[in-house]
Amino acid sequence: MCGIVGYIGKEQAAPLLLEGLSRLEYRGYDSAGVAVYSQREGRLNVHKAKGRLKILSGLLGGGDAVEGTVGVGHTRWATHGAPSDENSHPQVSRSGKIAVVHNGIIENYGELKAFLQSQGVPFASETDTEVVAHLVEYFQQDGADILTAVGRCLHRIEGAYALGIISADAPDQLIAVRKDSPLILGYGEGCSFLASDVTAILQYTRRVSYMDDGELAVLTRDGIQCYNHLMQPVEKEICAVDWEIGAAEKGGYEHFMFKEIMEQPEALRRAVFPRIRDGEVFLEDFSLPEDYIRSLRNIHIVACGSSYHVGMVGKYNLEKMLRIPVEVSLGSEFRYMDPIVDGKTLVVVISQSGETLDTMAALREARRRGAKILSIVNVVGSSIARESDQVLYTWAGPEIAVATTKAYTTQLAVLNLLGLYLAKVLGSMAAEDRREVLKDFLSLPEKLERVLENKDGIQYFASQYFNRDSVFYIGRNIDYALGLEGSLKLKEISYVHSEAYASGELKHGTISLIEPGALVIALGTCLRLFDKAMSNIVEVKSRGGDVLALTTESRADEMAKTASGVIAIPDAHPMLLPLLGAAPLQLYAYYVALMRGCDIDKPRNLAKSVTVE
Ligand code: F6R
Numbered sequence: 001m002c003g004i005v006g007y008i009g010k011e012q013a014a015p016l017l018l019e020g021l022s023r024l025e026y027r028g029y030d031s032a033g034v035a036v037y038s039q040r041e042g043r044l045n046v047h048k049a050k051g052r053l054k055i056l057s058g059l060l061g062g063g064d065a066v067e068g069t070v071g072v073g074h075t076r077w078a079t080h081g082a083p084s085d086e087n088s089h090p091q092v093s094r095s096g097k098i099a100v101v102h103n104g105i106i107e108n109y110g111e112l113k114a115f116l117q118s119q120g121v122p123f124a125s126e127t128d129t130e131v132v133a134h135l136v137e138y139f140q141q142d143g144a145d146i147l148t149a150v151g152r153c154l155h156r157i158e159g160a161y162a163l164g165i166i167s168a169d170a171p172d173q174l175i176a177v178r179k180d181s182p183l184i185l186g187y188g189e190g191c192s193f194l195a196s197d198v199t200a201i202l203q204y205t206r207r208v209s210y211m212d213d214g215e216l217a218v219l220t221r222d223g224i225q226c227y228n229h230l231m232q233p234v235e236k237e238i239c240a241v242d243w244e245i246g247a248a249e250k251g252g253y254e255h256f257m258f259k260e261i262m263e264q265p266e267a268l269r270r271a272v273f274p275r276i277r278d279g280e281v282f283l284e285d286f287s288l289p290e291d292y293i294r295s296l297r298n299i300h301i302v303a304c305g306s307s308y309h310v311g312m313v314g315k316y317n318l319e320k321m322l323r324i325p326v327e328v329s330l331g332s333e334f335r336y337m338d339p340i341v342d343g344k345t346l347v348v349v350i351s352q353s354g355e356t357l358d359t360m361a362a363l364r365e366a367r368r369r370g371a372k373i374l375s376i377v378n379v380v381g382s383s384i385a386r387e388s389d390q391v392l393y394t395w396a397g398p399e400i401a402v403a404t405t406k407a408y409t410t411q412l413a414v415l416n417l418l419g420l421y422l423a424k425v426l427g428s429m430a431a432e433d434r435r436e437v438l439k440d441f442l443s444l445p446e447k448l449e450r451v452l453e454n455k456d457g458i459q460y461f462a463s464q465y466f467n468r469d470s471v472f473y474i475g476r477n478i479d480y481a482l483g484l485e486g487s488l489k490l491k492e493i494s495y496v497h498s499e500a501y502a503s504g505e506l507k508h509g510t511i512s513l514i515e516p517g518a519l520v521i522a523l524g525t526c527l528r529l530f531d532k533a534m535s536n537i538v539e540v541k542s543r544g545g546d547v548l549a550l551t552t553e554s555r556a557d558e559m560a561k562t563a564s565g566v567i568a569i570p571d572a573h574p575m576l577l578p579l580l581g582a583a584p585l586q587l588y589a590y591y592v593a594l595m596r597g598c599d600i601d602k603p604r605n606l607a608k609s610v611t612v613e
Pocket of ligand 1: 306355356492
């Protein structure tokens with residue numbers, strides 16, 4: 001979603017801001033802009049353009065055409081007002097002296113706009129953000145300095161926001177504000193940064209701190225001072241980011257998505273190997289007491305999108321391992337559904353970004369009801385990680401492609417490890433059964449490498465079926481959960497209509513859609529239900545549909561007798577098969593999108609980190 005970068009230092013700001021924004025392109029956006037203070041002219045120069053960042057960069061000669069050493073930049077993902085030059089950020093006040101970049105939504109902007117208009121303030125855009133620029137200026141009418149005016153403005157605005165503010169009257173500082181939308185501060189030599197995402201500033205500094213909700217920061221060339229909502233100074237912990245810059249670059253691959261699919265065996269090694277020792281699971285810094293675990297009545301998993309699909313697999317596996325009820329809810333539903341959650345419920349929150357607003361809101365609702373929160377998160381220091389009682393990181397490294405791949409796989413792995421750990425505490429699974437799963441866990445990265453080696457085979461199937469307009473994913477049990485993810489992958493990057501069904505539901509309506517030309521991707525990795533999968537394939541074939549099937553190597557020949565094509569994955573413990581089965585589905589979606597000429601890493605209308613409701 002929207003991205004923010006800010007810089008104050010001794011270098012020219014514009015090239016640096018544009019470079020930072022280019023690192024945020026993956027988040028999804030539709031327009032971009034920068035505001036830079038020119039010492040010579042004594043004013044802010046604001047440049048904005050609808051469309052890709054390269055349009056703005058072209059207009060500004062890569063930034064060389066803009067003079068000044070302090071500024072803010074933004075990539076916008078439209079919420080209030082269509083993508084246009086006017087609606088792009090930075091938004092400026094009437095005098096042009098205050099420029100604001102904003103992520104999130106100002107919920108009471110209508111009321112504030114009416115108030116400002118009644119005071120004679122003209123509006124130049126349809127955005128909610130513009131009210132902030134005007135309001136800050138309004139609060140300076142009595143001569144207040146920028147910090148005081150921003151503080152007053154914060155008392156009036158409601159909603160979720162990360163703000164970067166620059167004033168021509170105070171050009172030796174940048175103001176940053178955070179509420180419910182991430183903002184990171186970067187500490188350099190003689191310079192300071194702000195960014196919505198650490199990747200934007202990683203090449204300039206690795207020393208960062210994470211702003212907390214309600215905090216305001218003043219950035220100068222000499223350092224950064226943070227304040228809480230009462231404007232009392234707060235000391236921020238400075239963390240060192242250890243992500244390699246190369247991890248956020250394509251490294252010779254055509255697309256980040258393909259690179260990240262290929263990185264999965266390594267990501268699995270990082271997520272799993274340090275957590276298995278002497279045939280047992282060890283979860284680092286695990287602080288939930290054993291008595292508390294034994295007192296649990298149920299587990300409630302909360303997540304959105306692919307992370308929710310991980311939860312769906314988790315429900316099957318955790319219930320098997322723990323024999324207590326496991327419910328899975330979408331973050332966007334949980335927050336409004338009066339869930340049965342209390343001190344005897346462990347709420348497991350799953351999120352790659354750690355910033356998804358609906359998931360975050362669900363977390364807070366669960367906490368309000370007395371539940372403890374354990375989160376499975378990829379981005380270190382993200383909001384969800386910081387608001388949880390217990391965090392298990394997935395250690396997948398930066399995921400840049402909008403469509404998640406390696407984060408999905410590592411989330412699955414960590415959720416399974418959590419299940420095994422809880423099963424040990426609860427005594428709900430025999431030690432040898434746990435060891436059997438753990439043994440198989442260790443062989444997964446190598447098996448996944450074999451799956452990925454078969455990419456040409458999957459590319460071949462994609463070439464056969466890439467022009468189908470509608471695809472159905474069917475499967476039972478864990479295969480149904482895996483089908484949901486396969487279907488999402490295909491539709492989000494290739495724009496092919498696809499749906500996932502529990503195979504048993506075919507007869508209850510969906511089968512009416514099966515006719516010659518329909519493509520069904522039948523998942524048959526759940527071997528105890530193999531015969532059922534075979535019958536469903538026959539049903540589809542006999543109505544003229546094509547069936548591309550996924551099963552394990554041991555049953556591939558049998559399936560090939562019926563299906564139109566078969567993709568085989570190595571055999572493994574049944575609970576772990578989705579960890580191998582996801583990759584062929586990711587590759588299939590990737591190749592179909594490639595053959596259809598889609599913008600794979602930045603699919604239309606989508607954002608990597610969904611920080612609005
Ligand atoms: C799909 C995808 C999304 C995310 C969802 C949740 O490929 O990436 O469906 O899974 O937006 O995001 P996180 O996991 O960051 O909370």
